[in-house]
Amino acid sequence: DIQLTQSPSFLSASVGDRVTITCRASQGISSYLAWYQQKPGKAPKLLIYAASTLQSGVPSRFSGSGSGTEFTLTISSLQPEDFATYYCQQLNSYPRGVTFGPGTKVDIK
Amino acid sequence: EVQLVESGGGLVQPGGSLRLSCAASGFTFSSYWMSWVRQAPGKGLEWVANIKQDGSEKYYVDSVKGRFTISRDNAKNSLYLQMNSLRAEDTAVYYCARDLPIFGASVGFDYWGQGTLVTVSS
Numbered sequence: 001d002i003q004l005t006q007s008p009s010f011l012s013a014s015v016g017d018r019v020t021i022t023c024r025a026s027q028g029i030s031s032y033l034a035w036y037q038q039k040p041g042k043a044p045k046l047l048i049y050a051a052s053t054l055q056s057g058v059p060s061r062f063s064g065s066g067s068g069t070e071f072t073l074t075i076s077s078l079q080p081e082d083f084a085t086y087y088c089q090q091l092n093s094y095p096r097g098v099t100f101g102p103g104t105k106v107d108i109k
Numbered sequence: 110e111v112q113l114v115e116s117g118g119g120l121v122q123p124g125g126s127l128r129l130s131c132a133a134s135g136f137t138f139s140s141y142w143m144s145w146v147r148q149a150p151g152k153g154l155e156w157v158a159n160i161k162q163d164g165s166e167k168y169y170v171d172s173v174k175g176r177f178t179i180s181r182d183n184a185k186n187s188l189y190l191q192m193n194s195l196r197a198e199d200t201a202v203y204y205c206a207r208d209l210p211i212f213g214a215s216v217g218f219d220y221w222g223q224g225t226l227v228t229v230s231s
Binding site: 046049050053089103 | 142144146153154155156159161166168170204209211214215216217218219221222223224
């Protein structure tokens with residue numbers, strides 16, 4: 001099974017900061033990686049798919065990059081509404097399996 | 110507007126059963142793979158199961174194989190999860206989610222329901 005790790009697991013940042021979250025896969029997954037944002041008590045929201053494609057309606061301050069085993073999610077200028085937990089997801093094995101990373105919580109400094 | 114609305118959650122004793130439903134609207138339900146994803150309290154996301162458009166293919170995470178069954182009724186635009194032999198570790202919010210297919214491959218889950226809480230406890 002493909003495992004995902006995320007770093008950091010917790011991040012404290014200020015409004016306007018540039019934030020980068022890393023997701024690493026235990027084996028190559030090409031570009032079959034998605035990123036989600038989840039706020040407390042809410043369902044996850046798809047931000048990025050295919051490693052770098054912005055989902056419709058998602059602000060352009062979010063961007064994704066990477067392929068193979070290492071991926072990054074970058075928020076170019078953190079906004080108050082961006083404080084949330086972010087998850088990566090691999091779909092290389094789809095439909096036979098899907099894995100989420102453990103999450104990165106972005107908190108207010 | 111795409112909507113997914115889960116129902117059927119609640120409190121159940123260990124070893125018991127529960128059937129979750131997800132009512133879909135605003136899109137052609139029969140054209141999409143669908144999934145169930147769960148989240149234990151204070152924990153991360155875990156994919157549980159998925160089902161092909163016509164119900165001919167179904168896949169499960171190892172921890173629920175033999176206990177959970179995913180199904181769908183395209184005439185009723187509904188997705189189901191039958192959960193048997195429930196354990197304390199199945200306690201979670203259960204979400205239904207729609208696949209986002211790009212060139213025939215799923216690249217993510219683009220719509221999610223609001224979730225329904227399942228609590229397994231005596």
